[in-house]
Amino acid sequence: MPIPEQRDLEKARGIIGQWLASRIPAATDIEIGPLAGPATTGFSNETIIFDAAWKENGESREEGFVLRVKPTQHTVFMESDFDAQYAVLRALGENSEVPVPVMKFFEADSSFLGAPFFVMGRIDGRVPQDNPPYTQEGWLLEETSPADRRTLVESGLDALAAVHAVDWEKLEFGFLDKPQYGTLGFEQQLRYYEASFIWADPKRPAPFIAQRALEWVQEHAPKINPEITLCWGDARINNQIFGPDYKVLAVLDWEMVTLADPMMDLGWWLFLDYHFHEGMPAPRMEGFPTRSEMIARYEATSGRQTRDLEFYQIFGGLRFAVVMMRLAALLEDFGIFDADTATTFATSNAVTRCLADLLGLPAASSESTDG
Numbered sequence: 166m167p168i169p170e171q172r173d174l175e176k177a178r179g180i181i182g183q184w185l186a187s188r189i190p191a192a193t194d195i196e197i198g199p200l201a202g203p204a205t206t207g208f209s210n211e212t213i214i215f216d217a218a219w220k221e222n223g224e225s226r227e228e229g230f231v232l233r234v235k236p237t238q239h240t241v242f243m244e245s246d247f248d249a250q251y252a253v254l255r256a257l258g259e260n261s262e263v264p265v266p267v268m269k270f271f272e273a274d275s276s277f278l279g280a281p282f283f284v285m286g287r288i289d290g291r292v293p294q295d296n297p298p299y300t301q302e303g304w305l306l307e308e309t310s311p312a313d314r315r316t317l318v319e320s321g322l323d324a325l326a327a328v329h330a331v332d333w334e335k336l337e338f339g340f341l342d343k344p345q346y347g348t349l350g351f352e353q354q355l356r357y358y359e360a361s362f363i364w365a366d367p368k369r370p371a372p373f374i375a376q377r378a379l380e381w382v383q384e385h386a387p388k389i390n391p392e393i394t395l396c397w398g399d400a401r402i403n404n405q406i407f408g409p410d411y412k413v414l415a416v417l418d419w420e421m422v423t424l425a426d427p428m429m430d431l432g433w434w435l436f437l438d439y440h441f442h443e444g445m446p447a448p449r450m451e452g453f454p455t456r457s458e459m460i461a462r463y464e465a466t467s468g469r470q471t472r473d474l475e476f477y478q479i480f481g482g483l484r485f486a487v488v489m490m491r492l493a494a495l496l497e498d499f500g501i502f503d504a505d506t507a508t509t510f511a512t513s514n515a516v517t518r519c520l521a522d523l524l525g526l527p528a529a530s531s532e533s534t535d536g
Contacts, residue, residue: 179197181232192219192226193220196218197215200214201213201214211234212231213233216228229289232284233284234279234280235282237279241491243361245420246422247281248281250283256338261336290415291304291407292417293402298447305317305450309411312452315454316410316412320412321405322462323413323466324416325430326467328394328395328400328430329394331395338395343423346360349390350426351426353423353425358484365488365490366491366493368507372512374486378524387473390426391426397419398421398423400437404418427467428472429477431460432474432480433484434459435460436519439456439523440519443518444515444519475523479520482523486517489514490511
């Protein structure tokens with residue numbers, strides 16, 4: 166969901182041109198095209214898309230870039246871990262089979278754009294949209310065949326399996342461990358989201374459904390961690406770029422990257438699938454794999470036997486509900502919602518409807534913690 170534009174894009178265009186010249190010493194005559202950052206920017210990392218043209222050693226060069234700025238105010242997540250995102254993406258691009266954008270530059274100096282940022286190569290392709298939901302309108306619904314939809318989802322799951330196949334210890338991803346939240350694995354995830362639950366929206370009581378989901382997760386938490394892998398965090402087709410053959414070109418949006426049970430990623434994937442279908446609601450598109458078929462595909466590709474998926478789907482719903490709580494607070498802060506509208510947004514939405522279904526609770530109970 167967008168917020169009012171915070172940056173003068175024309176001014177930023179000049180700054181980026183000067184900065185890029187300093188990063189490519191042999192470049193001359195650098196020209197930066199218009200910045201695509203539409204009239205609004207998102208609540209997550211600010212994203213600026215641009216083309217650059219220059220001469221280098223007498224030859225003309227042109228390249229598309231994507232620049233992401235570290236969030237410093239009005240953040241969706243309690244901790245941004247911005248440097249870690251860049252480090253993970255760079256290592257994956259250089260040392261794994263996970264398709265990610267090419268990392269070009271990291272700038273730690275906040276004087277240029279007001280916060281650190283990194284620049285990556287642009288990948289041209291298509292992404293199933295969040296808004297309007299891809300299950301209700303858009304190219305995936307209107308322009309693709311049943312066979313192409315199946316190919317797209319299966320390719321997305323194959324990319325997820327590739328994430329979980331990464332040897333995170335060999336790539337020295339230990340910096341993703343957060344011992345301040347407890348033992349590596351589910352304990353850290355639970356403690357982090359317990360803290361996020363309190364932090365997300367201090368203005369109003371937590372939604373009834375979110376509170377019940379938290380209690381259910383606390384009661385049913387796994388006692389052991391059968392496996393720890395690199396976890397993407399926001400695992401869904403909306404965060405993947407697809408080529409004309411409907412195969413994954415890149416895995417995007419690593420704000421939630423962590424080390425945890427790979428079933429946490431698969432549970433999130435399944436909850437988001439539920440959210441975009443039953444939660445909207447929208448009928449399942451012809452050719453779109455069923456959830457049992459998606460699980461089977463993941464098992465075949467990853468070589469893993471899935472487990473605890475009911476638990477991790479509900480945990481995924483809890484995590485998403487925390488995001489919705491945070492968005493409600495931010496939308497009120499920006500004056501887009503009044504207090505009553507923000508409360509309705511936080512307590513009655515597709516996420517709470519899905520959680521209510523999974524927990525066997527009436528959706529109407531999402532009105533307050535006293536419901």
